[in-house]
Amino acid sequence: MLIRELERLENLLQPWREFEYINREVFRTLSPVQVEFPLVNLWKNEDKVVVTTEMPGVESEGVEINVTGKTITLRFERKPEELKDGEAYTRRERRYGEFKRTIELPFNVQSDKVEAKFSKGILYIELPRAEAEKPRKITVKSE
Amino acid sequence: MAETVKDKNRExxxxxxxxxxxxxxxxxxxxxxxxxGVNEKTVDVTVEKNLLTIHGMIEPTIDDKLTLVFSEYGSGDYQRVFSLTDEIDKNNIKATVRNGVLKLVLPKTEKIKTRKIEVSGEA
Structure with missing residues (x-):
């Protein structure tokens, strides 16, 4: 090998990293089902919900987003590098293929006002809450 | 001053x-x-002796007023270290970033490149 990794050695100096490494390896070996990909974070406030997901190496045109009521579905493909004759992988950790994820949102959203942007391999989707569901403040009138 | 605070947080x-x-x-x-989350400004590739280090810094992109409902990935910096042998030409390593993927091209030194020897038939 022309290139060798020092991660393990480094890990010994940082115990929590070693723990994470073991955790990841155990999960990878024992789990019959692959870990969810892409990984998603979900944020909200009273007016909107924000979904962010990491999809490095994906082109924005290849990402399909579908929103219906309370669910959002992401679909995309990540293609592997094309190898020419005489080229070979010596290490392969990145995942390839077609991926689909459906996420349940905390409330109904206005699907026609969803905005998505893709930058530096991170997809950011902003979904405004359905008007009818927004919390309303009721003023109490005195008689 | 601000710089030190920032650096301290980063630790x-x-x-x-x-x-x-x-x-x-x-x-x-x-x-x-x-x-x-990294671009050409926030990623560093360094070679020191035979150690190749890749390091990326992430700036938070989320507005503070939002609360996290669920989280499957954490946000932090990236780092990984590799050791290089003498068979790599350390002075000519090239790096590019696109869509959050760092690509490095590490050229092999001349001496180890595979050479194809033509076999000629005897007359």
């Missing part, structure tokens, strides 16, 4: 090892690292 940040693919071609070693 407490989590560091993630990016997933890496390595491909060996005839003349080069190609390395691809998944580092979503």
């Amino acid at each position: 407490n940040r989590k560091i993630y090892a990016p997933a890496v693919d390595i491909i060996e071609t005839t003349n080069n070693i190609l390395l691809f690292a998944d580092m979503p």
Whole structure:
């Protein structure tokens, strides 16, 4: 090998990293089902919900987003590098293929006002809450 | 002053090892690292003696007024270290970033490049 990794050695100096490494390896070996990909974070406030997901190496045109009521579905493909004759992988950790994820949102959203942007391999989707569901403040009138 | 505060905060940040693919071609070693959130300004590639370090810094992109409902990935910096042998030409390593993927081209030194020897038939 022309290139060798020092991660393990480094890990010994940082115990929590070693723990994470073991955790990841155990999960990878024992789990019959692959870990969810892409990984998603979900944020909200009273007016909107924000979904962010990491999809490095994906082109924005290849990402399909579908929103219906309370669910959002992401679909995309990540293609592997094309190898020419005489080229070979010596290490392969990145995942390839077609991926689909459906996420349940905390409330109904206005699907026609969803905005998505893709930058530096991170997809950011902003979904405004359905008007009818927004919390309303009721003023109490005195008689 | 502000700079020191920032640096201090950074020390407490989590560091993630990016997933890496390595491909060996005839003349080069190609390395691809998944580092979503970095661009050419926030990624550093350094070679010191025979150690190749890739490091990426992430700036939070989320507005403070939002609360996290659920989280499957953590946000932090990226770092991973590789050792290089003398068979790599350390002075000519090239790096590019696109869509959160860092690509390194590590050329092999002349002496180890595979040479094809033509076999000629005897007359």
